[in-house]
Amino acid sequence: MVAVGLTLAAVGALALVWAIRGSPEASRVARPPQDLPDPHERMMFDSAYDQRLSRDAIPPIYAPQFVAAVDAPLQPDELVIGLVIGGEARAYPVTTLNRREMVNDVVGGTPVLVTW
Amino acid sequence: MHDRRFEGQSLVFGNQGALYKTAMTWFDHSTGSIWSQPIGRALVGELRGATLTQIPSTLDTWAGFRARHPDARVLANGLSGPRLVLATPRENWVVGLALGDAAAAVEFGHARVAGLVQLTVGDEPVLVWVDEATGTVRAYLRRVANRVLNFDPAGDDTLRDHETGTVWSAVNGLALSGPLAGQALSPVPWTSSFDWAWRDFYPESAFIGS
Numbered sequence: 001m002v003a004v005g006l007t008l009a010a011v012g013a014l015a016l017v018w019a020i021r022g023s024p025e026a027s028r029v030a031r032p033p034q035d036l037p038d039p040h041e042r043m044m045f046d047s048a049y050d051q052r053l054s055r056d057a058i059p060p061i062y063a064p065q066f067v068a069a070v071d072a073p074l075q076p077d078e079l080v081i082g083l084v085i086g087g088e089a090r091a092y093p094v095t096t097l098n099r100r101e102m103v104n105d106v107v108g109g110t111p112v113l114v115t116w
Numbered sequence: 117m118h119d120r121r122f123e124g125q126s127l128v129f130g131n132q133g134a135l136y137k138t139a140m141t142w143f144d145h146s147t148g149s150i151w152s153q154p155i156g157r158a159l160v161g162e163l164r165g166a167t168l169t170q171i172p173s174t175l176d177t178w179a180g181f182r183a184r185h186p187d188a189r190v191l192a193n194g195l196s197g198p199r200l201v202l203a204t205p206r207e208n209w210v211v212g213l214a215l216g217d218a219a220a221a222v223e224f225g226h227a228r229v230a231g232l233v234q235l236t237v238g239d240e241p242v243l244v245w246v247d248e249a250t251g252t253v254r255a256y257l258r259r260v261a262n263r264v265l266n267f268d269p270a271g272d273d274t275l276r277d278h279e280t281g282t283v284w285s286a287v288n289g290l291a292l293s294g295p296l297a298g299q300a301l302s303p304v305p306w307t308s309s310f311d312w313a314w315r316d317f318y319p320e321s322a323f324i325g326s
Contacts, residue, residue: 036160045160053133055143060131066189069182074190076179078201079251082188083117083173089185091178095201096194101140103191104120104128111120112171113129115140115153 060102066090085110092116117305118156118168137316139309154212154309154317170214170305175253184288204251210323211244211253212309213237219318221311226325227253231269232286233324234258242304243267245275245286253308256289256301 036042069091074080080091086108097103097116105112120127125146132141132150140153149161156168174181182188206228210221218238227233227246234243241258258265263279270276274292275284282294289301314321 035164048137049134049141050136051132051134053131055133056130057133058131060129061191061193062128065192067192067195069186069188069190072178072182072190072192073195073199074178075201077177077250079204080176080178080181080190081117081173082176082181082185083171084185085171089181089188091176091181091185091188091190093178093191093195094175094204095199096191098202098204099194102129102131102142105191110171111126113118113120113142113168114173115117115142 117171117173172303219321223325255304255306
């Protein structure tokens with residue numbers, strides 16, 4: 001879901017406040033590289049950019065693990081994002097994506113980034 | 117959803133923890149460049165200007181997806197132990213379509229009631245289908261063999277095109293019966309977004325149903 005930040009905004013507002021106030025890492029959030037040479041572009045970027053958390057404070061899935069459909073403990077009516085590439089089908093439960101937001105995966109030989 | 121390859125290299129992405137125009141940002145582990153999710157593009161850093169290719173995806177109930185893909189593998193991280201499955205909020209949601217330089221957004225609630233929304237994004241004829249009962253979402257090109265088709269709902273998750281009378285599955289895009297039987301509608305990449313975030317990124321975007 002492009003949405004996403006969305007997830008940050010919608011789901012995590014309270015958690016964000018807690019995380020920022022409660023975490024000693026908050027003062028060490030990553031700074032964007034200062035490599036926009038044009039001052040106007042730099043200003044436009046800065047005005048739209050809002051660093052809320054440190055990198056990977058919401059941990060992405062870098063090493064996805066899988067179960068067969070028959071073994072997946074999902075409820076019939078819960079939502080999944082589906083990808084079908086090269087004959088290989090993958091389901092990503094939205095409940096997991098709400099918490100992790102990003103998955104680095106390879107489906108049907110194609111490296112994919114699933115984000116929500 | 118995006119292809120992670122850029123110029124032959126497979127990039128690994130982390131969560132930048134920042135919002136850009138109210139939406140998520142990533143960083144790539146190779147260069148630390150900062151990427152914006154809705155446009156899949158690096159904003160600052162060594163890869164500034166690089167854009168990832170979008171991949172079509174579906175949003176389904178598990179029952180529906182599993183019925184069509186019994187061999188599917190399911191992401192297991194976080195599946196063990198107790199899980200709290202909450203209804204996904206759909207207020208202010210749009211089905212966002214960005215094709216070439218053109219963008220359009222179909223308000224989810226509108227599409228769910230209408231069942232079928234047909235539009236043109238730039239030069240591309242597109243349909244968005246949402247199943248009212250489950251909230252399943254599909255987006256397809258309405259062009260088959262250089263011919264633009266217009267559709268009506270035909271019951272049981274099917275659509276009928278005006279031009280040939282062919283009946284199509286809305287679920288997988290296949291022509292089930294009629295003159296075009298055996299053909300398939302091409303899926304179009306789409307993204308679910310909050311309407312305000314979509315407007316931030318695509319101020320010229322059409323908004324349908326809002």
